[in-house]
Amino acid sequence: MRIHYKSLVSMSAVFLLSACGGNDESANSSNSDSEGDTPSEQVVHYTAPTELSTMDTVMITDINSSNYLGQVVEGLLKIDEEGDPVPAIAADEGTVSEDGLTYTYTLRDDVVWSNGDPVTANDFVFAMQKLVNPETGASYSYLAETIENAPEIMAGEKDVSELGVTANGDHEITFKLTQPTPYFKYLLAFTAFFPQNQTFVEEQGDRYGTSSDTVLANGPFTLENWDGTGLTWDLEKNEDYYAADEIMLDTINVQVIKETSTAVNLFEAGEVDNAQLTGDIVQQYADDENVVVQKKARTSYLEFNWDNEYLQNDKLREAIGLVINTDDLVNTLLGDGSTEIGGFLPADFVTNPSTGEDFSEEAGSFLSYDPERAKELWEEAKSELGVDSISLSFLGDDDEKSKKLSQYIQGQIQNNLSGVSVELRNVPKKNRLEISDNGDFDLLLTGWGADFSDAINFMDLKYSDSPYNRGRYANSEFDALIDKAKTTDANDEDKRWEDLQQAHQILTDDFAFVPLYQEAETQLRNPAVEGIIFNSVGVEFDLSRASIKD
Numbered sequence: 001m002r003i004h005y006k007s008l009v010s011m012s013a014v015f016l017l018s019a020c021g022g023n024d025e026s027a028n029s030s031n032s033d034s035e036g037d038t039p040s041e042q043v044v045h046y047t048a049p050t051e052l053s054t055m056d057t058v059m060i061t062d063i064n065s066s067n068y069l070g071q072v073v074e075g076l077l078k079i080d081e082e083g084d085p086v087p088a089i090a091a092d093e094g095t096v097s098e099d100g101l102t103y104t105y106t107l108r109d110d111v112v113w114s115n116g117d118p119v120t121a122n123d124f125v126f127a128m129q130k131l132v133n134p135e136t137g138a139s140y141s142y143l144a145e146t147i148e149n150a151p152e153i154m155a156g157e158k159d160v161s162e163l164g165v166t167a168n169g170d171h172e173i174t175f176k177l178t179q180p181t182p183y184f185k186y187l188l189a190f191t192a193f194f195p196q197n198q199t200f201v202e203e204q205g206d207r208y209g210t211s212s213d214t215v216l217a218n219g220p221f222t223l224e225n226w227d228g229t230g231l232t233w234d235l236e237k238n239e240d241y242y243a244a245d246e247i248m249l250d251t252i253n254v255q256v257i258k259e260t261s262t263a264v265n266l267f268e269a270g271e272v273d274n275a276q277l278t279g280d281i282v283q284q285y286a287d288d289e290n291v292v293v294q295k296k297a298r299t300s301y302l303e304f305n306w307d308n309e310y311l312q313n314d315k316l317r318e319a320i321g322l323v324i325n326t327d328d329l330v331n332t333l334l335g336d337g338s339t340e341i342g343g344f345l346p347a348d349f350v351t352n353p354s355t356g357e358d359f360s361e362e363a364g365s366f367l368s369y370d371p372e373r374a375k376e377l378w379e380e381a382k383s384e385l386g387v388d389s390i391s392l393s394f395l396g397d398d399d400e401k402s403k404k405l406s407q408y409i410q411g412q413i414q415n416n417l418s419g420v421s422v423e424l425r426n427v428p429k430k431n432r433l434e435i436s437d438n439g440d441f442d443l444l445l446t447g448w449g450a451d452f453s454d455a456i457n458f459m460d461l462k463y464s465d466s467p468y469n470r471g472r473y474a475n476s477e478f479d480a481l482i483d484k485a486k487t488t489d490a491n492d493e494d495k496r497w498e499d500l501q502q503a504h505q506i507l508t509d510d511f512a513f514v515p516l517y518q519e520a521e522t523q524l525r526n527p528a529v530e531g532i533i534f535n536s537v538g539v540e541f542d543l544s545r546a547s548i549k550d
Contacts, residue, residue: 042250042548044529047257047272049399050429052226052233056209057194058131058138061433061468063298063449063540066191068254070539071235074219076105076124076173077189078542079535083453085185089119089195089218091171100180100491103188107171110242113197114217121167123195129160130201131192139437139467140192142460143451146184146486148176179490186452190538220247220544231256235543248531248547258399264524273526278401282335282522290527293337295520297346297536298449299458300338302409302514303471308442310390315381317511320443321367322374323416324409330517333408334401337520342366344462344507346518349536350455353493359455363501366508367515371416378417389419395435396445398426405516406445436470444470447519450537455500456485462507478506 050064057073060066078088087093094105111119131138132153144150148164164176177184187193197216204214212226212233220241226233235252238244257263260278267275277285285291302320304311311317326340341347342365350359382388392413396406403426410422422443427435436444448468451457460466463482464474481503489495507513528549533542 042248043253044249044251044548045253045255045272047255047263047266047274049256049258049276049401050397051229051231051256053430053433054209055215055223055226057127057191057196058136058140059209060191061139062429064429066538067540068223068233068235069191069194070219070541071221071252071543072215072217072219072223073191073194074111075189075191075194076107077185079186079189079538081533083536085189088189101177103175103177103184104168105173107173108242109171111218112240112242113200114222114238114240115197115200116240117197117199117216118170119195119197119218120170121173122170123197124173124193125163125165125167126198126201127194127196128165129163130196132163133160138192142466143187143190143192146177146179146181148178179487181490183452183454183456186454186537190451217241220244221249221252243544247544249543252543260400267524273528275524276336277522277524278334278336279332279404280335285522285524288524290524292523292525293520294523294534295337295339295348295518296449297349298447298519299341299344299346300405300445300447300516300519301344302516303444303446304473304513305439305442305444305471306473307439308392310381310385310387310392311442313381313385314511315377315384317514318367319374319377319381319417320413321511321514322370322377323412324514324516325369325412326516327369329405329408333404334517336522338517339520341515341518343515344504344513345455345458346450349450350453352497354497359501359504363504363508367511374416375418378420382419387419389421391421391423392442393423393425394443394445395425395427395432395441397429397432399429402426402445409443409445437467439470439472441470446470447516449519449540453537455497456482459485459500459503462512473510473512475506475510475512478503481506 048064052068053062053065054060055069057069060069074088076088076090077085080086089107089111090105091108092106094103096103107121113119130136132141132144132150134154134156141154149158149162152158153160153163166174168174200216201208207214209215211228212223215223217238220238221235222238224234224236232255237247237250241247260276260281263275264281266272304317306312330338330340343360343363345360347358347360351357352362394406394410396402406424406426410424413420413422448458448461459482461468462473463469464479481499485496485499489499529546530549531545531547533545
């Protein structure tokens, strides 16, 4: 029997679907009794580009882990096909007070954890208190800052029990805010705001979220066969899910494949149904009918460590930016549909509330490829710094794309700025996150994908005490503008927009980062699975309505 499945790709990761029989040889293997599959089972196979870091909802910081968590755990709301937050565990749309400070939701009464425990309002209260507890060290805790008493709790000034999230019995929950938060419903659909089963979590202790045995599901799939560090895991249909009769996929086998050529070879052999294409390989498949280009609300950029005395020199930072030819980078090196960007935010993400102009267009571009000017700036920087040469460490992930980018940027800097030595350090993403959190780098290849549809989601990254400000950039004027956008101007769309535009201008004036590209992926896909929902923000895909065509 020969069955093909359509592939799925996330906004920032490669996911390959392979059929239980992409060719005759694999069909005989995958559908044999020894494999446990039958022709009627809907079993697909993905490959992911990186390992899972954790399945603890409040500790996840990378998109790959978040995407898989989103298949296993649901929150009050989820993002629908139109990009809007809609009820998930919530029984209805909920109510919001006229002043925008109180959100109340009733929970469905038929939602259970995979151990049989009912999902209750207290599960959300417990998870939210854990998120803001300073002892947790959750990077996304700042997203809760407009919830009553959250800032004081995060500062260690109040107890977590005083957080403005309360359970009114088992099936009603209330959030009290200190100021209107236009994007709050999007936060309720984000993984950091998902519930946790208190009894189970406390039983697991430090092991919670570190393997499939230490994770509970309340969503469409359960996580299986993940040991916490391995390169494979499975998603199995959750028969206890409240909408289990609508879930068509039985099993999703996942393996990590970091090399583009390996993925393409598997696709050509009929063993997978999706492969990411980059560089020269894109040109080879330019006319292939299975090629699909998917643009993402995600930017990639170079981050500076401001603790490095050399990188505190603005002429050196500008010089580094001027030697990176982003046109060559996106069209020759990557060639995957990614596009140049001139600033911090992606295009087609948010628009001016009065004029409708895109944020990135209004902000404009601030760096252009100019190696001759870069050399002049480097000479001036050397004089100011009193050095003839410097060495910089450059941290990035170890997947093929990241390594190619790192080598390209290394070459551009070393070939154009005589005396600057760049030492590459490419490590697994899980390790890169830990290393960068510790500030153990000079240059960092990183990026950000939208968690929710608001410019503040990107601008917050450069706030002086943001956990994602790994380079420790600090500018008091920038911080003040971000504070205004969140407080005094929160209800004035035009003033808030101007605050964020001015803050962006400060970033560019300071050469606080080097914009590289807005990410896209060119994929080879087998069009045999229908109903996958792709999202531009938050969890990037939803498999709960996917099904395989005969």
